[in-house]
Amino acid sequence: MTPMVELRGVHKSFGSLHVLRGVDLEVGQGQVLVIVGPSGSGKSTLLRTINHLEKVDRGSVRVDGHLLGYRQVGDRLLELPEREVLRQRTQIGFVFQAFNLFPHLTVQQNVMEAPLSAQRRPRGEVEPLAERLLARVGLADKAGAYPRTLSGGQQQRVVIARALALEPKLLLFDEPTSALDPELVGEVLDVIKDLARGGTTMIVVTHEIGFAREVADTVAFMDAGRIVELGPPAQILDAPAQDRTRTFLSKVL
Amino acid sequence: MMLPDLQAPPHQDAGRPLEVVTARRPLRWLAAVVVLVLLAMAASALVTNPAWEWDIVGQYLFAPSVVRSVLLTLELTALGIGLGFALGTVLALMRISPNRLLSSVAWGYVWLFRSVPLILQLLFWYNLALLYPRLSVGVPFGPGFFDFGTMDLIGPLTAAVLGLALHQAAYAAEIVRGGLLSVDHGQREAAAALGLPPARRLFRIILPQAMRTIVPNAGNEIIGLVKGTSVVYIMALPELFYQVQVIYNRNGRVMALLLVAAIWYLILTTVLSIVQHYVERYYGRGRA
Numbered sequence: 380m381t382p383m384v385e386l387r388g389v390h391k392s393f394g395s396l397h398v399l400r401g402v403d404l405e406v407g408q409g410q411v412l413v414i415v416g417p418s419g420s421g422k423s424t425l426l427r428t429i430n431h432l433e434k435v436d437r438g439s440v441r442v443d444g445h446l447l448g449y450r451q452v453g454d455r456l457l458e459l460p461e462r463e464v465l466r467q468r469t470q471i472g473f474v475f476q477a478f479n480l481f482p483h484l485t486v487q488q489n490v491m492e493a494p495l496s497a498q499r500r501p502r503g504e505v506e507p508l509a510e511r512l513l514a515r516v517g518l519a520d521k522a523g524a525y526p527r528t529l530s531g532g533q534q535q536r537v538v539i540a541r542a543l544a545l546e547p548k549l550l551l552f553d554e555p556t557s558a559l560d561p562e563l564v565g566e567v568l569d570v571i572k573d574l575a576r577g578g579t580t581m582i583v584v585t586h587e588i589g590f591a592r593e594v595a596d597t598v599a600f601m602d603a604g605r606i607v608e609l610g611p612p613a614q615i616l617d618a619p620a621q622d623r624t625r626t627f628l629s630k631v632l
Numbered sequence: 633m634m635l636p637d638l639q640a641p642p643h644q645d646a647g648r649p650l651e652v653v654t655a656r657r658p659l660r661w662l663a664a665v666v667v668l669v670l671l672a673m674a675a676s677a678l679v680t681n682p683a684w685e686w687d688i689v690g691q692y693l694f695a696p697s698v699v700r701s702v703l704l705t706l707e708l709t710a711l712g713i714g715l716g717f718a719l720g721t722v723l724a725l726m727r728i729s730p731n732r733l734l735s736s737v738a739w740g741y742v743w744l745f746r747s748v749p750l751i752l753q754l755l756f757w758y759n760l761a762l763l764y765p766r767l768s769v770g771v772p773f774g775p776g777f778f779d780f781g782t783m784d785l786i787g788p789l790t791a792a793v794l795g796l797a798l799h800q801a802a803y804a805a806e807i808v809r810g811g812l813l814s815v816d817h818g819q820r821e822a823a824a825a826l827g828l829p830p831a832r833r834l835f836r837i838i839l840p841q842a843m844r845t846i847v848p849n850a851g852n853e854i855i856g857l858v859k860g861t862s863v864v865y866i867m868a869l870p871e872l873f874y875q876v877q878v879i880y881n882r883n884g885r886v887m888a889l890l891l892v893a894a895i896w897y898l899i900l901t902t903v904l905s906i907v908q909h910y911v912e913r914y915y916g917r918g919r920a
Binding site for chain 1: 816818819821822823824825826827828829830832836837840841915917918919
């Protein structure tokens with residue numbers, strides 16, 4: 380079975396800052412990968428290359444066997460036209476740390492926007508879908524509300540429903556709980572755990588070590604643009620082989 | 633050391649809450665009285681001085697020629713703003729484009745049309761026939777399919793609309809650009825991550841949010857242009873200001889007719905201010 384996500388030798392620089400220094404990664408279908416590591420280690424950038432929000436400088440990113448953002452001709456990668464990139468992105472849900480809900484649209488409009496205009500699905504089909512998804516994240520009664528009137532936890536749950544509305548093969552979470560008040564973290568993590576149990580393939584960048592232990596099939600520890608070590612949560616979180624992992628964990632646990 | 637006992641201050645009567653008395657502000661009252669007296673004096677000066685000739689004002693306020701001139705003023709404003717903001721939006725998008733040529737051309741346009749006085753630009757368009765007696769439509773640098781005499785194509789009205797719109801576009805471009813820049817970068821990212829097509833991103837996600845910044849500035853520009861149309865009087869176009877001049881040159885009632893024009897400008901800008909209020913409320917939805 381082809382892995383859902385496959386990264387080979389991914390490099391990325393911003394000017395003189397070398398953020399990703401050769402990342403190889405595989406995530407199987409239905410697997411949950413949690414990436415942990417100090418800030419500035421390249422976790423978010425790595426995640427953003429997996430839906431082409433950041434273009435890689437070198438290396439390749441494949442999702443469900445397809446090269447992301449490029450097509451291969453001989454040994455060269457040719458950039459795809461924007462239309463193709465957008466189509467690829469509709470198969471990948473992204474949840475931002477800062478929510479990025481559309482503030483001038485209601486919760487329901489936020490959820491329906493992408494299926495309607497990116498996938499051109501009929502309204503009659505998308506409306507019940509939105510209703511179902513909002514019920515699933517426990518916000519059925521907030522369909523007509525504007526995002527500003529919701530708590531941070533509720534907003535992030537709307538973001539998750541919005542990402543799910545595309546019925547993606549893969550979900551990416553970029554520190555989904557870092558902008559939340561502590562008492563609201565639980566409700567968002569519960570929704571993500573529920574999705575994980577439902578067999579959705581996902582990659583989660585987070586600082587919530589307890590969550591990683593409970594949900595992850597694999598935990599990757601990143602530092603200085605590389606994946607330092609990768610394995611089942613029990614191994615990485617409880618018996619890390621690398622000093623850098625031990626040092627990091629001793630600070631956050 | 634002992635801390636003093638902390639307890640609620642004693643109440644005389646626990647059943648009745650204490651009454652709050654606002655402080656008196658005698659100077660504020662005095663200032664209000666002074667302003668009131670000044671207002672009354674101004675009103676009296678307007679009403680009692682027969683030189684204002686209020687009966688003449690009443691007579692001309694709804695005279696057909698004046699009403700026609702008001703309509704022309706509105707037409708010039710609407711076309712100037714409509715075309716100006718349409719072109720201005722295109723210029724703003726060019727200006728933020730990663731393509732250096734597009735952004736430089738947009739910058740150059742804004743530089744040129746903001747730098748030359750409007751009245752000069754109007755006269756330039758009006759006299760375009762002196763430079764290019766004939767205009768033709770066809771293949772660039774190649775043969776032409778249609779050919780016009782410039783004088784026939786660009787009459788005073790076209791020259792006025794062209795001049796106002798092209799001048800307005802330079803200001804509109806900066807206002808729209810400011811609006812686009814005011815939208816949080818995360819909004820663009822979220823729209824891109826959801827795979828929304830580029831036109832949809834602009835018209836459904838970015839522009840409606842940019843409108844919150846654009847509308848107050850655009851309101852300024854529209855109200856400015858209502859009055860700004862009065863400069864086209866140099867092209868003998870019978871808009872409001874030109875028309876009252878024509879009338880007072882005939883009958884000598886200068887002040888009364890200037891007052892007629894002033895009242896109409898007041899009415900137009902008042903209506904526009906009210907419209908602006910509702911437009912702002914519409915684009916502010918979800919932000920209360």
